[in-house]
Amino acid sequence: MRAAFFRALVRVAEERPDVHLIVGDIGFGAVEPYIIKFPDRFLNVGVAEQNLTGIAAGMALSGKTVFTYSIGNFPTLRCLEQIRNDVCYHRANVKIVAVGGGFAYGALGMTHHATEDLAILRALPEMTVIAPADPIEAECATEAVAAHSGPCYLRLGRAGEAVVHRSPIDFEIGKAIQVREGTDVTFISTGGLLGTALEVADALAEMGSEARVLSMHTVKPLDADAVLAAARDTRAIVTLEEHSVIGGLGSAVAEVLAEASDTHVSFKRLGVATGFSRIVGSQNWLRHHNGLSVEAVLQSVVPLLATSEAR
């Protein structure tokens, strides 16, 4: 996703002289093509994320569209008040980009696990929150946030993820992408778990159940219509996110369902439920450890389907 982001950013910057990129001393091996093309619209502020965000706000209030870029929690939590006051309140055209969402840097330890960012950024007024599923969505999302007026948070995975979308997508902020149709259960995933959702759906198909799969790349504003349609058309909804089950996609979907008067759909949030990972491992290992592998998701879903069938 990282390469896809920079590819799209270079393209956007070619068309838009107002686009600037500021990094917090991060981006080795990725940011160079941008720097070579746009040295005058690049800035490395050093290891200083509060300054990074304040400067971005100041530049945006002077007419620029500013992308800030760093790893994991650094461009978000470290400078949260700058994001809230300087960026969001002023509706500044700042696009915060984090590489390493979820457990992308799993082995690096707790400091590098970004597992509350969606919840925290989602709570901020004016903020749009996007977690693309694969490199194709990441490219589309980069173009979309550049075109969008106002603060955005773009949560990327890392380098080298597989492409999940097999056909061209219609990417629009706030609109879920239906990747698979089904009437028994709906998987709503955000970020890099889309591939997992599709694999689970294939496994379920072999067992005789058809799953709808939605890529909910935009966590805020949430596509409530897609959620309500899933509640009408299918018997169960399962959310999947490489993020705490508190406050992120699962919570956002739950809010929609809880306020809808006419739905009786079974519902399950899958995500990080155990708090900090005090042990490390690869992204895949940590997914498995947190019940987010294909097998673990299947184990959660099969009983849910049985219950919803019994009603």
Add this chain to the structure above:
Amino acid sequence: MIHRAKSSHAGSALSMVELLVVLYNRILRIDPSRPDWPGRDRFLLSKGHACAGLYAVLSARGFFPAAWLNDFYKDSTPIAGHVTHGSIPGVEVSTGALGHGLAIGCGMALAGKRDGSTYRVFVLLSDGECDEGSTWEAALFAPHHRLNNLIAIVDYNKIQSLGTVKDVLDLEPFRKKWEAFGWATQEIDGHDLGQIERALEDTARESSRPTCIIAHTVKGKGIDFMENKLLWHYRSPDDQELRLALSQLESVE
């Protein structure tokens, strides 16, 4: 205005009055009829709690009618108790959380340079907010990027929220710190109109460095029972105190 609102921070507003008066009348390139004019100088009051002083000066300078000042702290009005951007002409950014202004100022100054604009950016900080690490992140940044169009002014009234700066978290040797970070640094009496004007005029001659003006001031300046009193970071003047304060200020004129 503070009396009517029963609000705090009178002392913080009074220590910077002369700085604002000189800036808004002699230094800043502004046009009150066009507050969003792209070529304007930017003034950021990073010590947003002292907003009463800024609002009064903006109103006197013609950015908005003086009657608006009556709305300070009132229900359903935008005249908030910390500097708030959006509905008040002349206010560049909202502040109130300390340690934000200088970084935003760096961004505006850098954008101006990249655009080839000639506007300058003035940021007024409190001494207390020089406790914030974010202030020093920006202090490190500005000289490195040769932001000679950025001027930081510290209202060094020596009293912060819970005590004197010296007792809470000493900033000294303050001038040496700014100089060591690479700022062209001046120290002035922040109540001496002539010194303020000369110092601010000197900033235009800096070709590669940002300027820091350390303005030695007195919290609650001009009202004898407020001067150098921590209490007046918080207390709102009652009827009698207001009459006394106004009579002292009028006798100066």
